[in-house]
Amino acid sequence: MAKKRVPKGKIIVSFLAIFISIVLITSVANRVISMIHAKRQYEQLVVQRDALKKERKNLDQEVKELNNDDYVVRYARDNYIFSKNGEKAVIVPEE
Numbered sequence: 001m002a003k004k005r006v007p008k009g010k011i012i013v014s015f016l017a018i019f020i021s022i023v024l025i026t027s028v029a030n031r032v033i034s035m036i037h038a039k040r041q042y043e044q045l046v047v048q049r050d051a052l053k054k055e056r057k058n059l060d061q062e063v064k065e066l067n068n069d070d071y072v073v074r075y076a077r078d079n080y081i082f083s084k085n086g087e088k089a090v091i092v093p094e095e
Contacts, residue, residue: 081089
């Protein structure tokens with residue numbers, strides 16, 4: 001029994017179809033990978049934004065406190081060893 005011979009046109013069309021399929025699959029895979037990277041970056045930026053919002057809230061609170069003279073005096077006495085008249089400041093080493 002003799003083998004049937006496949007026309008060259010069908011072979012070329014088959015290779016062309018395979019090539020186009022590979023190109024399309026590669027393109028879709030690249031887009032999926034870039035979307036995954038973009039999603040990760042977005043999630044990191046959301047976490048960073050939330051941290052910055054929290055920091056801003058803390059800084060706004062600190063600004064309000066620094067506008068209070070009593071707080072400023074107490075802060076200076078606690079952290080910078082300022083004393084009232086007649087008081088002596090003693091530095092106690094921390095353990």
